[in-house]
Amino acid sequence: MVARLPSIDLLRVLTVIVIVWRHTWPVPKGEPQMLLATITVPFFFFLTGWLWRTGKRTIRDETKMRWLTLGRPYVTWLALIFIEFAASTIKGDITRDTIETLIRPLLGGSYAGRPFSTFWFISALFFVAIMMRAVEKLPRPHLVALAVLLAGVGALLGQKLDRIPLSIGLAIPCLAFAVAGYLLRQWAASREHPWRGRRRVRAVFRRVGVAARVA
Template sequence: MALLARADKGTSQRSGAIDFIRVLGIVAVVAGHVWSSDLVRNLLYTWHVPLFFFLSGYFWRLGRTAKDEVVKRGRTLGLPYAAWFAIIGIPYVIELLVSGNFGLGSFLRPLYGGSVAGRPFTTFWFVSVLFFTAILYRAVTKLPIAIQAVVAAVGLGAGYLVGDVLAKTPLAIGSALPCLSFMLIGTVASRLHPRLRWRPLLGLGLLSGGFALVWGGISTPLDMKGGDFGTPFVSMIVACAISFGLVLLAGFAFQSVPLAVSRLFTRLAASGFAAVLAHPAILWLLQTPADGTWIEFWIALVIPWAVGLIALQTPLSVWLTGQDRAIRQ
């Protein structure tokens, strides 16, 4: 999957530090769907979804055509989307029939996607938006950087003005416009990274400064599924600052981490797409309320992730994780 893979050439090209951040982001996404308190929103919602758009831009590869991008994203995002939609859709339809709630609306909402699709399809909007944002960004990157910035700023402005409308478009395709900004800033950050000095201190400063703005109420949390991008422009900058801070700190910390630990996080990140897409179905089956329990959190986190880890060793890997089958070494 694009959001879980650093490069196209397999795990040998992956970074344990970046994979650790991806794992952290996935855990944060699950936690955000188990608990809905203001504390959780302030801690997680500012960065946990923007992180993946930022990283997609951070590891953006130039030279692909639009067709190449569609094919790649279709394989890494589209195949797991279709597979998990079918897997989750079976018990969903059965439940509708048994409960007597089967109707045209309840059947079409998951197919329509976007902000109208709730449990057990809560996270499918994210996959479709990432797909369309990547395709749009591929087209935009052919323009001069100044024009790219203008396009991204206009898109983000549209997110603040009519974000809820964009989120209600089919598959939330409209939300690709404001999400361009996260990818663009991720790309810019990757180009700046080699020139930076005192990276751990800078990373700590970005994290502490970002969270200070959140806790101070200057930067409000984002709810991108609903088209809420927080405080105009400030929340986007804070989200990217926290994301970049995590990259800088993890890169420094993993310099002394054993290779076995790095490989563990790489395997977890490679299989994590299953947890992203399937954990809302677990919460749906458990009938978890708006504020769940730690037990429900661990069940929703571990079961689909375990399925992903197992699938990673089988021909089903690309369908359930977006990754090619892992080869044991």
């Protein structure tokens, strides 16, 4: 198994900072800035897959843990910011536009504008983690096919997925990057032990030879 490097964790933290900056303040004009803003989210979820650890945790356990680490802070900060947001939004008569403005942050995802624009990222990570736990034990060929399929769905149906509340739809292409990172880490781990596969092949041939002699 590839050792977990502190530099990778630091890189992931820096990626989160860039994502928050991108969704909190306008991105400066210029190709380098736009390129950085475009690749940070896929790169973060790629690192999420790279750092993923398989284990005995069930989907239910994963959901409980992610609720404590992501869901509860999401709801808490949403409530705190929403109180101030609602107070500044409701002025005079409550119109249909006012109600729609108040509902959009509760829907999350792309519906929530500033100051809720960074919240989509938390809910997307919540659902990606749960889905990763569900697919982590699939054979590698199946995971490769799944990553390609999810990336294709994201490319073809990106706008429709964007309309699903709480970033559930956006979690689908994000999962593709997480699975890609997970697969690359597995490949890197196998490269650390190049003789492991050869030893297995030799063991199989030995068993076949013994069976032939007995026959």
